[in-house]
Amino acid sequence: MSETIGFIGLGNMGQAMASSLLKAGYSLVVYNRTRSKAEALAAKGAQVANQPGEAAQPGGIVVSMVADDQALEAIVMSPGFLERLRPNGIHLSMSTVSPITSRKLAELHAKHGSIYLAAPAFGRPDAAAAAKLWICLAGAQAAKERVQPVLKALGQGIFDFGDDPGAANIVKLCGNFLIASAMEAMAEALSLAEKNGLDRSAVTGMLTQTLFSTPIYQNYGKMIAEKRHTPAGFQQKLGFKDVHLVIETAEQVTMPMPLASLLHDRLLAGIAKGRGEMDWSALSLDVLENAGLELPRS
Amino acid sequence: MSETIGFIGLGNMGQAMASSLLKAGYSLVVYNRTRSKAEALAAKGAQVANQPGEAAQPGGIVVSMVADDQALEAIVMSPGFLERLRPNGIHLSMSTVSPITSRKLAELHAKHGSIYLAAPAFGRPDAAAAAKLWICLAGAQAAKERVQPVLKALGQGIFDFGDDPGAANIVKLCGNFLIASAMEAMAEALSLAEKNGLDRSAVTGMLTQTLFSTPIYQNYGKMIAEKRHTPAGFQQKLGFKDVHLVIETAEQVTMPMPLASLLHDRLLAGIAKGRGEMDWSALSLDVLENAGLELPRS
16 A cells, blocks of 8 residues: 555654554655654654644645544534535544534535545544554445555554444434443442442452443552553543533533533543543542542652 | 251242252252242152241251341241251241341351351242342351352352351342342433434444353343333332442441442332332333333333
8 A cells, every 4th residue: 555645643643653554555745733742753754744734735634633622623624624525535534532523514615615624533642552442433435445454554443333423423412421331330339349348359359350440440440449540541530521512412402411411520620630630540539538548648 | 868947938030049959969848928939849748847947957957038127037937947957957048138137147146056158049930930149158167168068059159258148149139239220220311312313222232242242231221122021030119129228338338339229219219100010121111201202101
């Protein structure tokens, strides 16, 4: 493969994904707001763009992986981006954003003669580097077929949720909501155990070897049991952003989600207490505090 | 093995457990409040007792598996029960009850010259029939060693949580709390997906093949996706009882558990609406109602 594709957004996830694409034989034109992060990929053979629009090729594929809805909209609205994708270029949008944003941007691309696909993914940077992401895909059928080789270079599984690009974002938000819910449940359970004189790690060990023997429970369970929330795999402030999107999406369709509301306040309290850049499993520290338990020395 | 042990409480779980003990070669003296349920085991060779006390043998082991704290206390206080266990008989209490009840009963047994062990177990009747339970064990060391062969005839794993019998009950309550939390999270997530036009089963399928590939999520996820909550594997009213015990235990150690409080109200609303005998995954119907979604025709 020597197809040239664009790649925008080189945070921890983007770096790892772009590396996987280079490894799979793609030529990349990369862009990042902070240029220094692009240099590491330049050393691996990527071409560095000065503007997001330069990463888009006429009729080509450009992947984006940015922090939030605002960053994604800024890319799409940047000079030349939509114009350069024409005709029939594909913007493969892999960030975790609101379904509302996805639907709006899909319309905008269509008006400009290009295609927007939503393809948010589950997995941390190490999974991205190993091409082991789980990818939710939605949007126009022909474009979804065209991006299969790109997605196969990034993920171990691709799940198609139909034509509405917002659908893929909803599944991604549902998954992150399930993860946050599992962490809240573990945080409350382990503090109850500790206050009753039990060993947090023994309880976690039992439950995650038996009923909950899956990496989400095992890995986050270990962090919560050990009260160890740095370095951050996924920052609490980003976790808050996702739960905020869940609630915003639920409001749009008039649906109360009391567990999401609980998580919203929990994560927001953690940020208020200066823990926004810790791993989002640090929501457990707020549970400890409210239980009058000892916090780890930082 | 031809050791005779007592077995009290022949509900769905107790029936299956008693059958496993018979299969392993134990002679059983069984008791159930409703005698008819004991007859099925009599056909398999068990002796039927007329009083709980008759199931206890001097210095022997008696297993109990009943619905709640009140039923367990009624057995222990029934005429002759504590007297007949003496000297050094073991009451292997496998019901899901409060740690407070376990600690109180352990003292009472000790005063009467016998030993109370807490050994609550995870698993449904089919797991009990296949000797595949996961068992949490706590209490006096020598007695824990003596009951190992009995527990091995029932479970695939035995986890020791020390001398305090209440500790095993806490781990069991933590596990059930985690299961209920996972169901609430799935119920909210799938209703959000449905209200956005997605197929509930497609979303569940994706999430439980990837991040949450464990039977708890797969089995309850399927029931919640399909809005199918009968027949009950575990009744909503029993689920409520367990969450109530979680909150009672948390109050005892002065610890707020907001997610447990949410589940408490959710399950109680389901009971108020006449769903107490449906499977506890029926908590999802309350989520559907609050979202203005269609309930399944019953």
